[in-house]
Amino acid sequence: MEILKEKDRGKLINAFKDIEKDVKIVMFTQEMECPHCEMTRAMLEEISGLSDKLSLEVHDFVGEADLAKKHGVDKIPATILLGDKDYGIRFYGVPAGYEFNVLIEDIMDVGKRNPGLSKEVMAELAKIDQPVHMQVLISPT
Numbered sequence: 001m002e003i004l005k006e007k008d009r010g011k012l013i014n015a016f017k018d019i020e021k022d023v024k025i026v027m028f029t030q031e032m033e034c035p036h037c038e039m040t041r042a043m044l045e046e047i048s049g050l051s052d053k054l055s056l057e058v059h060d061f062v063g064e065a066d067l068a069k070k071h072g073v074d075k076i077p078a079t080i081l082l083g084d085k086d087y088g089i090r091f092y093g094v095p096a097g098y099e100f101n102v103l104i105e106d107i108m109d110v111g112k113r114n115p116g117l118s119k120e121v122m123a124e125l126a127k128i129d130q131p132v133h134m135q136v137l138i139s140p141t
Helices: 006-016 035-048 065-070 098-112 119-126
Strands: 023-029 054-060 078-082 086-092
Touching: 006 098, 023 035, 023 098, 035 054, 035 098, 078 098, 086 098
Parallel strands: 023 054
Antiparallel strands: 023 078, 078 086
16 A cells, blocks of 8 residues: 655655664554554555664554553554654654654754754753653644
8 A cells, every 4th residue: 555645755865864873763553553553564564664864663462561651552543753862752543644744844853863952952951850741633623
């Protein structure tokens, strides 16, 4: 199943040239994939094939429940972006539509190890001394 259009694939290949460090994309699905799992997997396979800095690991949510729990995954399809560490970036559902651009920007940020924030903002964030759980829900309506 081909998801990306040829012109979009070319733009991504060009953008991914700026990635400096490896990015591991981890997906949790299940053996009998849901329709959203299949589309997500196809999209991530295409994206990860556009740069040698990107790799994709696919795990079974049920069969590898301990690994899913370790990553805090409680629903599927789940997409995790990892660099030198786990930055806590999670996508649930198909990262398409508005979420697609965010996915690509997050891949770029992890690949550059730079969130694109000012030194002042980074200093303020460094003052947070306890875990914070943040969820962003997106709807076009």
